[in-house]
Amino acid sequence: MLAAAEFTGPTSYSPWLTWLAILLPVLVVTWYAGVTWWSRSASRPRATRAERHRREHLARLDRVEAEVGGGDLSLREAHQEISEIVRSFAAAVGGVDTRAMNLEQLRSRGPAPVADLVALVYPPEFSPGSQGHPADRLGPALSEARAVVTGWAP
Structure with a gap:
């Protein structure tokens, strides 16, 4: 038998x-x-973020239209602004930096809607009067720019 001392x-x-x-x-x-x-x-x-960019760029397009209507912005500058606004939107939302691309690069590597819009605003932007009066092209350019910004699906 075990002794009591062995138990713990x-x-x-x-x-x-x-x-x-x-x-x-x-x-x-x-x-x-x-x-x-x-x-x-x-x-x-x-x-x-895409919606915020969309609202911001649509407001910029509205501002361009108002400045042209108020005489604060020339037609040439308005077409340049429209191009810059849509390119900026495409760069911010689309993931392709179209801001430094020319028309040829946009047609080959850029988004098609941006290339089409830039082709629309190039003549009044660089050679006013060569393909119609710039004032006649401003309305379609603004509506096309709004369509690109509104219809863009990231």
């Missing part, structure tokens, strides 16, 4: 192991909740 009482666990057993599942749940929230919020600003 029950051993207790260290308190940090208890805290670790509680903290570990909490960290795992927090990690999954954080990743879910982060990926959900990262996908929403794209649409919001």
Whole structure:
């Protein structure tokens, strides 16, 4: 038979192991909740950012039309502004930097709507009067620019 001195009482666990057993599942749940929230919020600003750019560029087109109507902007400058506004929008939303492309490059590598619009505004922009009066081309250029900005699907 074993003597009473050989028996030992029950051993207790260290308190940090208890805290670790509680903290570990909490960290795992927090990690999954954080990743879910982060990926959900990262996908929403794209649409919001595109809409913000769309509103901003449409307002710029309206401003160009108002400045031409008020006599503050020449027809040539208006066509240049229209080209710059649509190129800026395409660069901001479309992912292709069209701001430095010429018409040939736009036709080969750029988005087709932007190339078509730039082809429409090139004559009044660089050689006014060669293909009709610039005032006659301003209305179609503005409506085409609005159509490109409004109908762009990123």
